[in-house]
Amino acid sequence: MTEPARLNAAFDLALGSSTTPTGVQSTTDLRRRRFFVLIVNVATYLALAAAMAQVLGTQGWSLVDGLIFACFLIATPWTVLGFWNAVLGLWLLHFRRDGLETVAPLAATGPEEIHVRTAILMTLRNEDPGRAITRLEIVKNSLDATGFGDRFGYFVLSDTSDPEVAAAEERSVAAWRTKASDPDSIVYRRRGHNTGFKAGNVRDFCETWGRDYDLMLPLDADSLMSGSTILRLVRIMQAHPRLGILQSLVVGAPSESAFARIFQFGMRHGMRAYTMGSAWWIGDCGPFWGHNALVRIQPFAQYCHLPVLPGKSPLGGHILSHDQVEATLMRRAGYEVRVLPEENGSWEENPPTVFEFSTRDLRWCQGNMQYWRLLAWPGLLFMSRFQLAWAILMFLGVPAMTLLIALAPLKAFDGEDPVLFPAGPAIAVYLTFLLMYLSPKLAGLADILLAPGGVTRYGGSARFLAGTVIEIIFSFLLGAITTFRLTIFMIRLALGRSVIWNGQARDAYGIAWSTALRGLWAPTLFGLGICGLLAALAPEALLWSLPLTLGYLVAIPFAVVSASPSLGRWLGRNGLCAIPEEHEVPAEIAALAKAA
Numbered sequence: 001m002t003e004p005a006r007l008n009a010a011f012d013l014a015l016g017s018s019t020t021p022t023g024v025q026s027t028t029d030l031r032r033r034r035f036f037v038l039i040v041n042v043a044t045y046l047a048l049a050a051a052m053a054q055v056l057g058t059q060g061w062s063l064v065d066g067l068i069f070a071c072f073l074i075a076t077p078w079t080v081l082g083f084w085n086a087v088l089g090l091w092l093l094h095f096r097r098d099g100l101e102t103v104a105p106l107a108a109t110g111p112e113e114i115h116v117r118t119a120i121l122m123t124l125r126n127e128d129p130g131r132a133i134t135r136l137e138i139v140k141n142s143l144d145a146t147g148f149g150d151r152f153g154y155f156v157l158s159d160t161s162d163p164e165v166a167a168a169e170e171r172s173v174a175a176w177r178t179k180a181s182d183p184d185s186i187v188y189r190r191r192g193h194n195t196g197f198k199a200g201n202v203r204d205f206c207e208t209w210g211r212d213y214d215l216m217l218p219l220d221a222d223s224l225m226s227g228s229t230i231l232r233l234v235r236i237m238q239a240h241p242r243l244g245i246l247q248s249l250v251v252g253a254p255s256e257s258a259f260a261r262i263f264q265f266g267m268r269h270g271m272r273a274y275t276m277g278s279a280w281w282i283g284d285c286g287p288f289w290g291h292n293a294l295v296r297i298q299p300f301a302q303y304c305h306l307p308v309l310p311g312k313s314p315l316g317g318h319i320l321s322h323d324q325v326e327a328t329l330m331r332r333a334g335y336e337v338r339v340l341p342e343e344n345g346s347w348e349e350n351p352p353t354v355f356e357f358s359t360r361d362l363r364w365c366q367g368n369m370q371y372w373r374l375l376a377w378p379g380l381l382f383m384s385r386f387q388l389a390w391a392i393l394m395f396l397g398v399p400a401m402t403l404l405i406a407l408a409p410l411k412a413f414d415g416e417d418p419v420l421f422p423a424g425p426a427i428a429v430y431l432t433f434l435l436m437y438l439s440p441k442l443a444g445l446a447d448i449l450l451a452p453g454g455v456t457r458y459g460g461s462a463r464f465l466a467g468t469v470i471e472i473i474f475s476f477l478l479g480a481i482t483t484f485r486l487t488i489f490m491i492r493l494a495l496g497r498s499v500i501w502n503g504q505a506r507d508a509y510g511i512a513w514s515t516a517l518r519g520l521w522a523p524t525l526f527g528l529g530i531c532g533l534l535a536a537l538a539p540e541a542l543l544w545s546l547p548l549t550l551g552y553l554v555a556i557p558f559a560v561v562s563a564s565p566s567l568g569r570w571l572g573r574n575g576l577c578a579i580p581e582e583h584e585v586p587a588e589i590a591a592l593a594k595a596a
Contacts, residue, residue, distance in 0.1 A: 020284040021242035021336050024105040033281040034383070037084060045080050048429065049073060055426045062414035068407050074400035076433070077393060082274065083436040086443035089277030089341075094450045103279045104340055106240050114231065116214040116238050118152050118294070123201050124221055125159040125194060129169040132221035137176050138591045139219070140186075142227035151234075153213065155187045157201050159194035166190055198290070199306055199322035206301040213297055220291040222349035224253060226588050229345030233294045236340070244300070244335025245327060247286060247293040248346035249275055253589060254582050257352035258561075258568035263478070264350045265577035266471035268343070269444035269458075275341040284336040285383035290323030292346045296335065300326070303333035309373050314366050314493050321367025324391060325374060328384035345586065353511055353563040354478065355519055358485050365395045365486055366493060399487040405548055406526075408541070409533035418538075427544065434547060441472060457580040467577040477558050480551025484523040511563040513556070520555040527552020 019026055052072050056065040092099035100107055122136045136154060143149045156173055160166045170188065177183040191204060202218060210216075215237055217230065225248070233246050249272070252264025279286060288295075304326045309316045319325055327337045351357040371388040412418075435442075445468055448454040449461075458464040489497075531549055534542035542549075551558065561567060571577055581589050 021334055022106055022240040022284075023242075024240070025283060030281070030283045033283070037088075037281045040084055041077075041080050044084070045077060048076055048080070048432065051425065051429045051432075055422055055429055058422050059416045059420055062416070064407055064410045064414045068404055068411075071400040071404035071407070074393075075397040075404060078390075078397050079433065079437050081390075083439040085274045085277035086270075086440040087277065088280055089273030089275065090443040090446055092276050092280060093273060093447055099276070100342070103276055104338065106236055106243065106338065107340060107342075108236075111235070111239070114148050114151050114234055114238065116151070116234065117212065118215040118217055118230075118234055119155055119205070119209065119213040119297075120152055120217045120219065120230075121155045121157055121202065121205060122219045122221065122223070123157045123159070123198050124169065125198075126162050126165050127160075127221040129165065129172045133169070133172040133176055134595045135222070135224045135592065136219065137179075138588050138595075139225055139227070139230070140180070141591070142225075142588050143230060144181075144227075146227045146231055148231060150182075153185050153187070153209075155189065155205060155209065157205055158188070158190035159198070159201050160190060161194070196306070196318045197320060197322070199319065199326070203301075203305065206297060210297045210301050216295050216297050216300075218291050218293065218295065220348065222253075223250075223291050224347045224588055224592060225292060226345030226586060232344075233340070237294050237296065240336075242335055243338060244296045244330040244333070245286075245288050245293055245337040247288055247337070247339040249339065249341050249343050250289065250292045250346050250348050251343050252350045252579065253347040253592070254579060255349060255352070256565060256568045256572070257350075257563070258565075258571055259354060259357070259563055260350040260352050261568055261571055262467075262471050262474045262562070262577045263357070265467050265579060266441055266444075266475060267350075268579050269448050270440040271444070272341065272343055273443040273447050274440040275339060279339050279341050282339075282383065282387075284338065285331050285381060285387065286327070286337045286339040287387070288323045288327035288330075288337060292348065295330075299330060299333050299335050304329040309370060312496075314496065315370050315373070319367065319370055319374075321364055321370065321391070324387060325371070328374075328377075328380055328388065331381055331384050332379045345588070347581075347589070352509060354481055354559045355511070355515075357478070358482050361482055361486060362489050365398075365489060368392055368395055369490075369493060395486065395490065398483045399490050402483050402487040405530060405545075408545070409530060409537060412533075412537040423540075430544065438472065441468075441475070457583060459575040459578045459583060463575045463578065470577060474562070476547050477551040477554060480527070480548065481520065481523055481555050481558065484526060484552065488522065509563065510565055511560050513560055516556045516559040520559055523552045523555045527555070 018028070020030070049069075049072070052069060056069055092103060096102060120136070120139060122132060124132055133156060136156065140149070140152070140154055143152055156169065158166065158169055160169060169190070173186065173188040177186050180186060187209070189205075189208075191201065194200065196203060202216075205216070215234065217225075217233075219225070229248065233248060237243055237246055251268050251271070252260065255261050255264065306319045306322055306325060306329075308318055311317070331337050351360055368391045371392050374388055375385055448458065448464065455461040455464045458467070527549055531542055531545070531553060534545060534549075572582075575582075585593075
């Protein structure tokens with residue numbers, strides 16, 4: 001048995017396996033929740049599979065039927081779990097008085113006094129240093145205003161390879177230090193080689209400065225947090241020494257990009273119910289998103305060292321999607337990993353164009369596919385293995401759905417009598433799937449409508465509902481583009497192709513028609529082929545398919561229009577797809593806008 005596994009077993013024995021390591025939650029209660037979630041998900045999945053099998057097998061099974069059914073089975077689980085997470089989250093938010101206490105029993109903060117020391121890290125690689133360090137400076141100013149600023153240190157950890165960008169980083173940090181009353185609390189370090197990528201960057205910090213601090217708060221270049229939120233997280237960590245990682249609920253900050261604005265509007269009200277529901281049963285094996293989260297340094301440094309996977313890139317070498325792996329290792333070592341499902345003072349920026357968004361997805365996809373080699377790691381808890389497997393399945397479902405759409409027109413060639421096709425049951429399965437796919441958004445819509453003053457925070461009911469319609473249409477169009485690009489990428493991944501991890505563009509900018517054409521001609525041709533076949537062979541089916549296929553046809557204009565800065569300004573002037581921070585502006589967001 002490994003050392004972390006022995007530690008975990010020792011804590012289970014010491015506590016009689018009756019509570020989680022922090023002692024705040026019954027393991028029996030968690031097992032019951034997980035059993036309930038398992039039963040309702042399996043039952044729903046089997047019911048959908050049986051209904052789909054009945055539709056496909058009405059006139060016997062063909063090869064096309066079998067392939068469509070297999071794709072459906074692979075693509076459906078993520079949608080089913082998303083549905084139940086959204087349902088549970090909505091129930092906890094509005095139909096239980098103790099919803100937050102039930103989900104996060106350690107949310108009550110500890111003593112007012114803070115005695116632990118926390119390092120706030122910003123990891124950079126070829127990012128715009130001015131905008132990144134401005135955010136870190138705002139975080140420091142916000143913490144200093146609380147009166148507890150002396151309990152924090154600030155580290156700019158650079159993996160930048162571009163000499164000009166590196167020089168700009170040094171100048172930005174030097175300018176910040178001249179303004180600070182305590183310049184010694186601000187440290188800049190640049191590595192010569194980005195060994196291990198971001199995870200290696202953070203590990204280098206732990207080995208160099210980790211002994212001087214109890215906790216660390218990793219931030220990305222686009223991260224922003226309020227001092228009061230950080231203090232709340234610190235107090236919780238301080239009160240619970242067996243809490244290893246506490247993840248805040250990160251939401252999008254106001255953006256001038258139409259793409260980012262619409263995307264984060266949907267994520268904002270859809271994510272809260274989903275996260276609330278998932279946290280209810282995941283409990284002590286929660287997620288870690290790699291930023292805007294507090295991490296206990298000693299167990300992280302001792303037990304969360306990532307292995308170098310055997311073989312060559314893309315699936316060998318250093319682990320790219322490191323955060324969830326670190327969460328499983330932290331839990332294996334006997335420390336809890338929790339998410340606090342409150343939207344309060346923790347922000348990030350979303351990609352400003354479909355290309356930036358898709359590039360981020362491709363990086364995550366490659367990183368998650370490496371998890372195959374980690375599923376059999378000794379000592380991992382069952383829930384930790386499930387989370388790794390689920391992260392893999394999230395991306396495996398993408399090519400399955402793309403292939404299902406490609407196979408649909410071929411049903412016309414498998415020799416069945418179209419008169420005998422069960423159109424009614426087929427439409428019922430299709431609409432059920434779409435509704436379940438949309439359920440996190442619909443639960444978020446219900447959450448805002450049910451909350452006292454909820455729509456007021458979004459600019460009123462008319463603007464909120466109009467924004468919801470815009471975002472749902474947007475999500476279908478975006479989904480078609482990203483699923484196609486992910487499918488092609490996964491084929492290339494199987495052939496040994498890899499992505500390059502580098503800095504991201506985060507400011508709004510327009511996309512030329514020629515650029516959109518070069519990047520999106522393939523999904524456009526795919527859509528023309530699928531829709532052309534459906535139009536010729538089954539016109540009625542074409543109309544029903546449009547929620548899933550229209551995005552292929554309009555991929556190029558969608559990319560251009562959604563990136564348009566003028567559209568972003570128009571949405572802002574009319575209060576469409578606004579988020580609460582645009583109506584009640586927090587001091588940190590106001591400071592960021594002033595610095596822009």
